[in-house]
Amino acid sequence: MNGIHDLGGMHGFGPVDPEPNEPVFHHDWERRAFALNLAAGFLGRWNIDMGRYAREHMPPAEYLATTYYEHWLYGLERLLVEKGLVTGKELEAMRPQGPVAGVKALGVDDLPKALRNRRAARMDDHLATPRFKAGDRVRTKNLNPTGHTRLPRYARDKVGVIDRDHGVFIFADAHAVTGQKVPQRCYSVRFEGRELWGPDAGPRDAIYIDLFEPYLEPAFPEGGHK
Amino acid sequence: MSDHHHGHDHAHEHEHDDRPGAHGAPLTDIQLRVRALESLLVDKGLVDPKALDTLIDTYETKVGPRNGARVVAKAWVDPAFKQRLLADSTAAIAELGYIGRQGEDMVVLENTPKVHNVVVCTLCSCYPWPVLGLPPVWYKSGPYRARTVIDPRGVLREFGVDVGDDVEVRVWDSTAELRYLVLPERPQGTEGMTEEQLADLVTRDAMIGVAQVKAPRRW
Numbered sequence: 001m002n003g004i005h006d007l008g009g010m011h012g013f014g015p016v017d018p019e020p021n022e023p024v025f026h027h028d029w030e031r032r033a034f035a036l037n038l039a040a041g042f043l044g045r046w047n048i049d050m051g052r053y054a055r056e057h058m059p060p061a062e063y064l065a066t067t068y069y070e071h072w073l074y075g076l077e078r079l080l081v082e083k084g085l086v087t088g089k090e091l092e093a094m095r096p097q098g099p100v101a102g103v104k105a106l107g108v109d110d111l112p113k114a115l116r117n118r119r120a121a122r123m124d125d126h127l128a129t130p131r132f133k134a135g136d137r138v139r140t141k142n143l144n145p146t147g148h149t150r151l152p153r154y155a156r157d158k159v160g161v162i163d164r165d166h167g168v169f170i171f172a173d174a175h176a177v178t179g180q181k182v183p184q185r186c187y188s189v190r191f192e193g194r195e196l197w198g199p200d201a202g203p204r205d206a207i208y209i210d211l212f213e214p215y216l217e218p219a220f221p222e223g224g225h226k
Numbered sequence: 227m228s229d230h231h232h233g234h235d236h237a238h239e240h241e242h243d244d245r246p247g248a249h250g251a252p253l254t255d256i257q258l259r260v261r262a263l264e265s266l267l268v269d270k271g272l273v274d275p276k277a278l279d280t281l282i283d284t285y286e287t288k289v290g291p292r293n294g295a296r297v298v299a300k301a302w303v304d305p306a307f308k309q310r311l312l313a314d315s316t317a318a319i320a321e322l323g324y325i326g327r328q329g330e331d332m333v334v335l336e337n338t339p340k341v342h343n344v345v346v347c348t349l350c351s352c353y354p355w356p357v358l359g360l361p362p363v364w365y366k367s368g369p370y371r372a373r374t375v376i377d378p379r380g381v382l383r384e385f386g387v388d389v390g391d392d393v394e395v396r397v398w399d400s401t402a403e404l405r406y407l408v409l410p411e412r413p414q415g416t417e418g419m420t421e422e423q424l425a426d427l428v429t430r431d432a433m434i435g436v437a438q439v440k441a442p443r444r445w
Binding site for chain 2: 005006009010011014017024026028029031032035052055067073080086094096105107110116117118120122152166169170188201204208210212
């Protein structure tokens with residue numbers, strides 16, 4: 001979706017404002033909101049792409065006026081209701097009205113295994129044959145789906161070069177909506193700054209973006225035909 | 227409301243919580259909302275408050291940029307490790323025991339006199355947790371996410387890094403499930419330092435790519 005989360009290339013935000021000796025959390029509620037998100041995620045009713053997609057639905061004005069863990073809290077509440085773990089009424093009253101069948105809360109003993117997982121989005125290499133290889137020129141498609149996508153607006157309909165083939169990963173766009181694990185190749189694609197931003201961009205700036213194969217089509221070599 | 231988290235609140239209240247609600251003042255809306263949500267989820271059997279405490283403790287005190295600094299220092303002193311790190315970053319980082327969520331597929335980017343790498347996530351705030359911990363606020367903020375891809379040298383200058391015109395700047399937008407760690411250049415004048423001493427020099431910001439590692443004046 002063309003949401004407010006897709007910030008790349010916007011002007012007007014002012015300078016970056018690093019905080020010296022910044023603590024990991026600034027408020028106790030941030031600690032709890034962080035942990036609630038992880039613990040609820042471990043219930044297995046949604047995946048990470050659904051989590052991102054839920055946060056992307058925050059109304060734009062609210063998104064910009066709130067902090068990161070408030071985005072997380074918004075996404076969590078939305079998913080809890082959407083996936084039937086909490087009813088809208090319960091959330092409104094903040095009072096439980098009934099149990100949820102078939103779920104088991106993540107316990108302290110389950111945590112080491114849950115946190116030290118080695119495999120998340122990567123799938124077996126043989127599940128998708130690569131259409132492109134390092135050095136190939138590609139053009140990103142001009143896609144504006146209302147669903148989830150990991151193709152940023154600033155990189156649509158642009159020509160780049162495949163830098164490397166990362167292998168096969170769960171296609172985020174489908175995963176966020178249906179939960180299906182569709183295998184797709186994911187490439188690092190190099191774009192010259194001037195291709196993305198025009199003549200004012202630095203001549204020696206390049207932007208590398210990780211893109212799924214369905215976002216890409218072959219680009220003819222400059223000035224030539226295939 | 228159940229009282230399972232009171233002890234935890236009190237343990238931390240004194241340090242960073244400068245909003246109304248800390249120090250005995252009335253609780254803010256957001257504090258109330260998170261407390262109420264936690265109680266609701268605990269009462270419904272969806273989360274275990276002890277697991278929440280352990281999650282917080284893990285990411286607040288155990289996982290952090292010290293891990294990444296050890297990876298960098300080892301790469302500086304051990305050429306064979308560096309080779310493995312650049313060839314298969316995930317496996318080499320796992321040799322030091324750093325594995326897990328948000329670090330399942332790692333890519334290490336080597337800075338050289340000719341190439342400066344910097345990492346951003348314009349769409350959310352993807353960040354390599356096992357080696358850097360949780361991201362700082364500025365990394366998740368509008369200015370950094372908006373500007374790093376369009377004006378990388380301007381952003382770097384604000385961090386005090388002036389990249390020469392002859393140096394290529396490579397911005398890595400972590401839009402998929404790969405997580406990036408910058409291998410900064412080893413500063414001159416650190417030839418005699420041990421791996422442990424070198425690790426102390428490596429900052430979080432250098433591993434994101436918004437700082438260079440500096441040699442200490444005396445060591």
